[in-house]
Amino acid sequence: MEVEQNNISVSGAIKSISIFGATGSVGTSTLDLIRLEPHLYNVMVLTANSDAEKLARLAIEFSADLAVIADAQYLPALDKALAGSGISSAGGAEALVKAAQIDSDWTMASIVGCAGLEPILTAVERGKIVALANKESLVSAGALMMAAVHKSGTRLLPVDSEHNALFQCLAGGSLDQVRRLTLTASGGPFRTFSLEEMQNVTPAQAVAHPNWSMGTKISVDSATMMNKGLEYIEAHHLFPVGLEKIEILVHPQSVIHSMVEYIDRSTIAQLGAPDMCIPIASALAWPNRMVTDSAPLNLLDIARLDFEAPDYERFPSLRLAHDAIEQGGACPAILNAVNEVAVGAFLEDRLGFTEIAQLCEKIVTDYNPKTPHNLDDLLAIDAEARSLAFAGIG
């Protein structure tokens, strides 16, 4: 099958691949899929932050051209682990951006946090395919990122399971025919906890998601439901139907990953086992489909699907995200930056679970910079919000 999408040619030929965040949960699942049919892919770039040993192991296994470690202090360890392999290496944030200029056909953006923003923007500017897992960049710099996507003609393929579900449900439809986009949410491990019970939860409890296996930051975000708030903002940028047409529905079984209701009242949902390999496979094989090892969906075993309205009082992060995108300007970037710092502090036992949203609310309220107009403005706001957050934690 040969399909032309702007300047993107998608055929059965070998795809060259870059994976930013190759050592993480999404990066590892992407490489698991590549292992299923390695002859179809040429891995050019793999990156990590500090896990030099895993990065080197993966780079050698997949015969990558280049391995980049974002935290340059780990470059000697990477070089040692790559010795004799012939694989090039580099270290530091600038090296990450340079690696994003390498002209691979398909880039997985799976760095966690706003640290992924500059490499993703660079990859987007090349106008090829970018599979987007990194929601924080889009939350923080949605307008900039979407403008770059439209300018370059890049195909941005959502990998977040909900947005990937919407993308699939929208195939054959168009945004002006949409009445409602429903993002489903598992509700996380504390769906039934009272606010008092939530005050005492530990990092170990928060990262134990009932349905999904994910990195620590997104697991904590799922527990506070900030993840769903970030996804609400992400959906607004990816599928601009108007905020009033995007809703959140708690669905504890995580079987329906999201739905689109059209103007004729037809609702199309995407279902599957809660396994990130499924949405990643959809992006990796796009516009085709590929065989995966994922478990089949057995509705007889699941037997029932439940739904609840989200609780904005017990999960104030949802309200904060709604308010931030409604207010616009710098608010989403500030919310995202403070949340990243707060989640890090919670994981290190320096901040209570319910204090994550409290800190976000305080700094989004107190800090009122001018609307960012370019990347430099945005990075300055992100940095200032982080230092206010660190000061607030003490």
Ligand code: NDP
């Ligand atoms: P992980 O924490 O498992 O992995 C993060 C990856 O990013 C690792 O490769 C890590 O390297 C690298 N990294 C971390 N910090 C930096 C930095 N400062 N600079 C450069 N690289 C860095 O995260 P996940 O895979 O869970 O999530 C990745 C992204 O995908 C997040 O934005 C998340 O919200 C999104 N996502 C994740 C899903 C999931 O199921 N996990 C589902 C949907 C979206 P190292 O290993 O060296 O630390």
